[in-house]
Amino acid sequence: MVDGTPQGLRVVERAGWTGSCLAFARADYPAARARREVQGTGVYVLVGPDPDGRRTQRVYVGEADEVRVRLDSHQREKDFWTHGFVLSTKDDSLNKAHVRYLEARLLEIAREADNATLDNGTAPPRSYLSESETADMESYLDEALVLFPLVGVNVFDRLDRADSVDSGVQADGPNVGKDEVPDGHRPRLSFKAQLTAAEGREDARGFLVYEGATGPGTSKVMSEGYQRLRERLLQEGILVAVEGGRIRLTKDYIFESPSAAASVLSGGSKNGRIEWRDGTGRTLKEVQRRSAPETA
Structure with missing residues (x-):
């Protein structure tokens, strides 16, 4: 400096x-x-x-x-x-x-x-x-x-779908304790609701949602900031209208938080830590808790 x-x-x-x-x-x-x-x-x-x-x-x-x-x-x-x-x-x-x-x-x-x-x-x-x-x-x-x-420059950031990071391997493997999550492990998560189906994972830059995620074409009650983000993504073609009254994510995209991702895709206010779940059905909140085991 x-x-x-x-x-x-x-x-x-x-x-x-x-x-x-x-x-x-x-x-x-x-x-x-x-x-x-x-x-x-x-x-x-x-x-x-x-x-x-x-x-x-x-x-x-x-x-x-x-x-x-x-x-x-x-x-x-x-x-x-x-x-x-x-x-x-x-x-x-x-x-x-x-x-x-x-x-x-x-x-x-x-x-x-x-x-x-x-x-x-x-x-x-x-x-x-x-x-x-x-x-x-x-x-x-x-x-x-x-x-x-x-x-603070992210214009050159290219998303990396490294298999070692988001392979979907669960934390409860044969060599992992019940409440442990391996260093760098970011399990694949899914979010399903009415007309909404998406997969993603936590990322150091925010919350990554994979290309192909879908949601309803119309939005309901959501914060003004999330509504503006949804409209901007539609204007930029990152979200596009598809048949069946849905929208579709055309590229991998990093949202600022799991709640932003869930809310924008579903068109309504959502708590992302509750909505996103791993392959065993655990919420993101539960996954995060397991990464910080209680100590005596």
Whole structure:
């Protein structure tokens, strides 16, 4: 934390990695533009609310031989962004071909993640790199993608359905005590109600519901916030109307909580910790209780 506050300029690095990420709010751009990280070759990401209201956020990815020159232009001409992030290296080892490759890859990942509206008008092709350089840039990218969530950027988050996490194996296996849940175990859960059928699991980022979940096409009594979220998901095509008076989830989606997931899908106010159940019929509340056994 450059100025000692978590809201101010931040430089994020990892041991053994030559890269770095400068994170700053637009209000701090005058201080950010004086930093070494923006004076050389690098890749940058601008994030802010989507002014069109189609998505909750908009993102722009760019590259430059001198990042500060491009950021100056965006400071004058782009309205949407509120936070900026600059990827560079401590030894100035990135060249133009490297950052063009990284820019193209980040845009590919952002499109695949589909968490934000892309402000980029065109999709640049990957620049040609040798096999060893490509491996180096992919390694650099792997490290950078780990850092982005630490500074509040989720536009590159791709959902992972790792079998080891959501395989549905129950906690009461032969090697697990009655009240124990293995480290990292997130059992598959289901929610069934009138016209509603869904499967999901807890996730570090919220509550993940799998593609294909269905619910009634009309909503009943629910909080204003959940109603707005339901309408937004319908506008974005994440929820779509299907035959039988139902709606269907078109992609895996992370809700902020199990209650938000259950309420939005069913069209009514629901307590997600009671509604979501594992394969043995235990509620999520019971599963969570078993993960914290009582001690004497």
